[in-house]
Amino acid sequence: MQKSFLIVLVIAILGAIALSQFATTLPAYIAFVAGVIITTLIFKLVPDSGKAQADDEQYVGPTMTLYVGNLPYRVHEGEVKVLFGEFGPVNSVRLVRDRKTGRRKGFGFVEMSEAGAQKAMVKLNDFNFQERTLKVREAKTQDSEAADRTGTDE
Structure with a gap:
């Protein structure tokens, strides 16, 4: 989000400079506003490619849930997601908290x-x-816990 704002701002400033050079009767602030509007429209109409879009989508193939023990107590879900994301798409991270x-x-x-979970x-x-x-x-x-208690394999 912050990166997109900076890109819009830089393009708007460059657009304002370019408009003020070609349309000398146009005040600079109007050129700047026009640049912001045009850049915002471009960002809205052109779909994001790459990581930002991939982060929002859930992986729909075969999944596996991993138990991760001995985590630092101050770690956040995002840090764990980045760590495991190096090996494949991560759908969710749940860090267990004490209820009290x-x-x-x-x-x-x-x-x-x-496949990512295996790696x-x-x-x-x-x-x-x-x-x-x-x-x-x-x-x-x-299911596997219930089978362990009854002593049967599925």
Whole structure:
């Protein structure tokens, strides 16, 4: 968002300079406003390509949920998403908090593409992240927990 604003501002200033050179009777402030309007229209009409658009979309292929343990207590969801995003599309990051205190408990779950999750498990298990050694495993589902309790395999 901030980057887009700066780009609009720079283009608007350059547009104002160009308009004031070609249309000498046009006041500079009107040229500036015209530049802002034109640039804003261009940004709205031309779809963003690349990362900004990819961040908003959910991955729709096969996914896997990973358990991530021994996380730093001050880490934020965005930092974890960036770390795991190096290995594949990340749909969600949930860091577990204590219900009474609201403090993070040092573990969480990352839902991401299955292929990316496999790579992330290999590369990030025992990885040193913000002075903590991460533990990354496939998260157990409620179905597998129920099977463990009954002693049956599905």
